[in-house]
Amino acid sequence: MLLPGSGWEPVSGGESATEVFRRDAVYAKCCGPGGVGELQSERDRVEWLAGTAMPGASVLDWLESDEGAALLTSAVPGVAASELPWSEKLVSSLATALRLLHELPVESCPFERPLAEVVAQAEDVVRRGAVNPDFLTDEWRRVEPSDLLARLHAELPEVAAKADLVVCHGDSCLPNFLFDPNTLECTGAIDVGRLGIADRHTDLALVRAQLADEWSADANSFFAAYGLPPDPHRLNFYHLLDPLTWG
Structure with missing residues (x-):
């Protein structure tokens, strides 16, 4: 698995093909090689929205390898x-x-x-x-x-x-x-x-x-x-x- 360290807990829900995990105040979306482009597009949108007046998550890290990719974002409170x-x-x-x-x-x-x-x-x-x-x-x-x-x-x-x-x-x-x-x-x-x-x-x-x-x-x-x-x-x-x- 691409995610660094341990302690990641799976999160259910959502309709996309990604797997979602949480550790403390960090969320991680993970995908296989076929979903890298789509997940990268989501990363870019999270980054853009974070610079606007609309509250949302922030991109913390992006991990990519032959296995796929992982997008790490801050947890939004609430x-x-x-x-x-x-x-x-x-x-x-x-x-x-x-x-x-x-x-x-x-x-x-x-x-x-x-x-x-x-x-x-x-x-x-x-x-x-x-x-x-x-x-x-x-x-x-x-x-x-x-x-x-x-x-x-x-x-x-x-x-x-x-x-x-x-x-x-x-x-x-x-x-x-x-x-x-x-x-x-x-x-x-x-x-x-x-x-x-x-x-x-x-x-x-x-x-x-x-x-x-x-x-x-x-x-x-x-x-x-x-x-x-x-x-x-x-x-x-x-x-x-x-x-x-x-x-």
Whole structure:
């Protein structure tokens, strides 16, 4: 194993192919040779985000060999939103944190997630038959993935024409935003491997879905705190697109 010393404890959770370990206040993501490029991209995003107003982790070390690579980062204090009970304060803090991320100057962000590339990723997952049904709604599970993809293709020109580009998290699920459990202030965003310039609805759609899944809550109070009414059409498009990109 690439990790230095001993005492590393495995951490469960997450959807990526990396293995995650923790020792004291340090997290380590490890991958085999095939995942080095992707993990290196995440390292670069963590480094960039650490230089902005958005709180998050810091890169402590990067280890690479023929066995793969390991990214060591500082632990972000706090508790994941998904581990806290729903409250108006927490939802408001989540909205404030996401708005802060979205207001970072796009000209300073060197990372992009062009919609055409994300759709191409979904095409590859569908073509390989690798769509995870656990990520789909009950309605979508009754539809062939190729037909779901066809829906996206039909709506793509209109969605692309309305793109509102900001710095997006790219995987804005509740476990990826941490909060002080006492003040409910956001202490940082983690798992930023998909961070990049994209339509803000990329993130807003995932938050809306997560509020329903985790807390059976509608997103009205979130969008009110976020301060910008969303486009329902784009929310639905990006909600469907995301689960087709994991595979």
